[in-house]
Amino acid sequence: MKISLKETAAKLLSADSLVITSHVNPDGDALGSSLALYQMMIRLGKRAELLIDDDIPEAFSFLPDIAAIKKPEAESYDADLLVMLDVSRDRIGRVAEKCRAPILNIDHHITNDGEADFLYLDAGRAATAEIVYQLARELAVEPDEAVAMCIYTGISTDTGNFKFSNTTPFTMRAAADMLEAGAKAHIVSEALEQRSYQEVMDKAKAMQTIELAFDGRVAGIYIDNALYETIGSTEGFIDTVRIIAGVDAAVLVKEVEAGRCRISMRSKGMDVSRIAAAFQGGGHIRAAGCSIEKPLAEAKEMLLQEIGKAL
Ligand SMILES: [Mn+2]
Known part of the structure; x- marks a missing residue:
């Protein structure tokens, strides 16, 4: 049942005990929105538990009260309300079976x-944290520095x-209010942009493989299996080639096993989901992926041929 923001606040106020959760593979919005709500509920005198069924990335250790987040290790959790933030029920891991309370x-x-049971969905908000910001007002809780x-x-x-x-303008106003309440922008960006020496060196190696095709409209990173074995994560690599002037489609081809390549694509205009579909992959117009069961050189050739047809 869809409910309003006011009704959402009323549900929170009428519960004495809450389990708060968010998605596995948690990001800054999952952690930020659930921690902020958790702290507000504690301040309102509620019993609250914050459960996330995954490891919390080290980069978020600057978040106030991050140690309050627990994995759902107990047999079961009793509460008046299970609050799921920034997620649908299928991505909360074991919390779904261990807490049988009505779901907000x-x-x-x-x-x-x-x-x-109750859904407050606002797809016009850039982050669930923006909704929590609105809820703070509804609940008449003044965000302190930690919540901010x-x-x-x-x-x-x-x-x-x-x-x-x-x-949106709303985004900036909400962020400005949080800065006023004590949030420190530089602490957030320094923590989240930080990479290990190894990650930076891995990226430097991968960037040596950049090749342009189709008069610079397609840029690719091509990582063979030998190089792949030495690299930890390729997170964010594709964005570095996507920004090259004149590039419409960026591709990242990784030979994850000898003879098997995984491909990610990003575009500024062309529909890369159709390219991915040609290899039984999927995705969105501007971000898609697929696999090709071939060694790097052949996979690259097949992929570029398919892209050429679409250009
Ligand atoms: Mn989000």
């Missing part, structure tokens, strides 16, 4: 599956640090 779902994903830091982190993460097209 607060989310901004248009793809939310609606599997909740968490809300600011959620908004900053989901807007690519206020760069993506989802960044």
